[in-house]
Amino acid sequence: MTTPAPAAPTDFDPACAGWLAAQAHALDTETALAPDLLPRLAQAGLPAIGVPQALGGSGGTIIDAIAVLAEAATHSLAAAFVLWGHRTYIEYLLQSPNAGLREALMPALLDGSLAGATGLSNAMKHLAGIEPMQLTAQAEGGGLAVDGRMPWVTNLRSAAFHVAAAVDGPDGGCFVASFAHDDAGLTRTPDLELMGLRATSTAALDLEQVPIGPDRIISANAREWLPRVRPAFVGLQCGLSIGLARRALNEARLAAGTGRGILAAPIQSATQRLEAATNALTAGLNARSFEADASGLFELRIALADVVAEAVSLELQALGGRAYLAGPGRDFARRNREAAFIPVITPSLVQLKSALAKQRESAA
Structure with a gap:
């Protein structure tokens, strides 16, 4: 029996949806709305979904x-990123x-006054044997002092943020810590000059x-803890692909009605593959099978990225020349830029494919 895929929530705040739709171009191309984005999402209750009610959330699961x-x-x-x-x-x-840390930070995280960021991409890649750790700790005055660099972290809202990162300890172990925007010795660079997602x-x-x-x-033991949280880390990443592919396929479906009926079959095929991958993601997360073996999770992330690329291509074909006009093609151009980002979100598709190839070689 197939586990139902996570459908578009019927209670998605309409005011938030309207604001995101109206500001999508500005959110992609400008930095002006960056201070407003997280509070808007929090006002709609989006970060609280899947958080236990006892902690101030709305309940539910990671699905x-x-x-x-x-x-x-x-x-x-x-916004989704x-x-x-x-x-x-x-x-x-x-x-x-x-x-103690959870109880201290959760209220501000849920109301959007504190931004939470994940600097664990390096650790996830290290776990898969892709790259060395970037942060190291040394004993200092009875405690620990951390050095290193995180070259790319999202949601570092200037007003206030906490970022999770894995650190190589002085005893040969590895731990995960939370660093705050006002920690002594921590410096945030200006925003990176991205081609989108500004x-x-x-x-x-x-x-x-x-x-x-x-x-x-x-977590005091990152190597034991990271495999348990990796399914949520990558599963939420997969949500980016699911939503973008759904929208592009829907736009292609709407545009293909005028003289482009030949696209109906490939649009339907891509839609079926999207829903099959989404179903498989849900089933794996429910069964917790990705904790012991992440290969299936990596394969789903790759498959979903492939569907995104095909979906945007089908939208382009369905729109035809309109896609290249600045006015009618503006939303397509944004989705095309968004689709270009999906393969490079760390761990990137190249890194995931390399990890899977290395795993197959080891098995052989």
């Missing part, structure tokens, strides 16, 4: 969080043994002798 993130991506990938970083950080706290507060972080104490430790 529900993926569904609402996918719906946000149908309107604006910039910010929601991904924020909701992923919240998930880290939900799965952390550090109850309102996502994406920047680099430099750490020089940043002190870290036990109150900021999300």
Whole structure:
């Protein structure tokens, strides 16, 4: 029996949806709305989905969080990308043994006054054998001091943020800690000059002798903890592809009615593959099978990215010359830029394919 895919939530706040649709172009091309984006998402209750009611959330599971993130991506990938970083950080706290940190930060995370960011892409790649760790800690004055650089982190809202990152400890172990915007020795660069997604507060972080104490430790054993949270990390990433592909396929379906009926079959085929991959993601997350073996999760992320590329291509073919006109083609041009970002979200498709190839070689 097939597990139902996460559908577009019927209670997605209409005011938020309208604002995202109206501002999608500005969110992609300008930085002016960056301070407003997370509070808007929080006002609509989106970060609270999948968070237990006892912690101030609206209940549900990570499947529900993926569904609402996918719906946000149908309107604006910039908004969905910010929601991904924020909701992923919240998930880290939900799965952390550090109850004090969770209770201290959760109210501000849910109301959007504090931004949560995930700097664990490096750790996820390290876990898959792709690259070395970028942050290291040394004993300093009875505690620990952290050095290193995070070259690309999203949702570093200047007003206030916390970012989760994995650190190589002085004892050969690896831990996950939360760093704050006002920590001594932590420097946020200006926003990166992206070709799109400009309102996502994406920047680099430099750490020089940043002190870290036990109150900021999300997990003392990263190598044991990371495989448990990786399905949520990558699963929420998959929500970006699900929403963008759904929107592009819907636009292609609407535009293909005038003299382009030949596209009906490939649009239907791509839609079926999208829903099959979404069903498989839901089933794997429910069964927790991705914790023991992440290969199936990596394959789904790759498959969904392929569907996004095909969906945007089909939208282009359905629109024809209108897609190249500045006015009628503006939304398509944005989705085309958004689709170009899907393969390079870390871990990138090349990195995932390399990890899968290495795994197959080891098995052989």
